[in-house]
Amino acid sequence: MSGKSTKALRLGTRRSRLAMAQSGQVAEAVSQVTGRPVELVEITTYGDVSREHLAQIGGTGVFVTALRDALAKGEVDFAVHSLKDLPTTQPEDLVLAAVPVREDPHDVIVARDALKFTDLPRGARIGTGSPRRMAQLNAYARSHGLDIETVPIRGNVDTRIRYVHDGELDAVVLAAAGLSRIGRIDEVTDFLSIDTVLPAPGQGALAIECAADNASLIAALGELDDPFTRIAVTAERSLLAALEAGCSAPVGALADLLADGQIVNEMRLRGVVGTTDGTRMVQLSTTGPVPETHDGAMALGRELAAEMLAQGAAGLMGERAL
Numbered sequence: 670m671s672g673k674s675t676k677a678l679r680l681g682t683r684r685s686r687l688a689m690a691q692s693g694q695v696a697e698a699v700s701q702v703t704g705r706p707v708e709l710v711e712i713t714t715y716g717d718v719s720r721e722h723l724a725q726i727g728g729t730g731v732f733v734t735a736l737r738d739a740l741a742k743g744e745v746d747f748a749v750h751s752l753k754d755l756p757t758t759q760p761e762d763l764v765l766a767a768v769p770v771r772e773d774p775h776d777v778i779v780a781r782d783a784l785k786f787t788d789l790p791r792g793a794r795i796g797t798g799s800p801r802r803m804a805q806l807n808a809y810a811r812s813h814g815l816d817i818e819t820v821p822i823r824g825n826v827d828t829r830i831r832y833v834h835d836g837e838l839d840a841v842v843l844a845a846a847g848l849s850r851i852g853r854i855d856e857v858t859d860f861l862s863i864d865t866v867l868p869a870p871g872q873g874a875l876a877i878e879c880a881a882d883n884a885s886l887i888a889a890l891g892e893l894d895d896p897f898t899r900i901a902v903t904a905e906r907s908l909l910a911a912l913e914a915g916c917s918a919p920v921g922a923l924a925d926l927l928a929d930g931q932i933v934n935e936m937r938l939r940g941v942v943g944t945t946d947g948t949r950m951v952q953l954s955t956t957g958p959v960p961e962t963h964d965g966a967m968a969l970g971r972e973l974a975a976e977m978l979a980q981g982a983a984g985l986m987g988e989r990a991l
């Protein structure tokens with residue numbers, strides 16, 4: 670060890686298996702691009718200790734606040750968040766220095782007996798704490814004559830899968846990205862189509878955050894940024910913000926590229942809002958040139974949100990008050 674260039678960078682992380690896995694992967698990448706060692710600093714967040722349902726502890730960003738406090742106090746140099754857990758308002762003293770390439774954004778089912786979603790028997794109990802997943806699964810069930818019951822659960826990914834192995838639930842719904850990061854993607858019994866369940870805004874993407882005044886670190890972390898993922902999640906999160914909804918609202922959004930042969934020429938943004946019982950849904954999509962700027966991506970999200978609001982989206986989001 671000699672000189673300041675080998676001084677370790679401190680990465681603040683939650684202690685859950687998922688957080689440790691994604692922080693470990695980012696630590697390695699950051700170490701590669703900076704040539705500096707990265708040390709993990711474990712931080713406990715309110716979302717980790719509370720036994721209440723996530724929707725009830727209310728507000729957004731319960732997983733994020735403690736990490737941001739540690740960043741603001743200079744106790745850590747940067748933090749890694751699941752982008753879908755980040756509130757849409759950005760604190761002025763912090764920046765998202767990088768949004769790396771997104772993993773598979775799909776939601777998936779882990780069910781008993783290797784069952785697919787549409788093969789679940791009458792009365793099957795499906796665990797999810799997400800109003801967004803409940804709304805869309807119930808809407809699909811209603812329109813396809815499936816008889817399922819969505820059961821509110823919370824807990825980390827391992828805990829949720831255990832409900833199925835213990836026989837308490839027939840299935841649970843999870844994000845493919847999370848399972849893949851913790852090495853349990855093999856346990857998926859069904860990938861839910863995007864037409865069935867639109868993922869949460871930012872699902873599958875990570876955000877690497879640091880202090881806004883640390884220009885050299887921002888530049889170094891910026892090497893891990895994927896411009897398209899950033900444009901896509903910016904549009905998705907702009908839609909969420911314009912609906913005045915948080916990360917526990919029944920809102921799904923996904924931006925993806927449409928290609929004509931080899932040539933990518935358009936971006937499609939899809940959005941959905943629904944009541945958790947699946948009786949009422951507003952689902953819209955817009956397609957246009959790939960936005961070239963942050964402001965362009967923001968505008969796309971706002972425009973789709975305005976159309977959704979014009980079709981009554983606000984009245985379907987009662988859950989956001991919880």
Ligand SMILES: NCc1[nH]cc(CCC(=O)O)c1CC(=O)O
Nearest residue numbers: 751754843844846847872873874
């Ligand atoms: N709210 C918890 C959470 N935050 C991020 C992920 C998965 C990874 C991701 O979507 O990036 C999960 C678990 C899940 O929804 O299954």
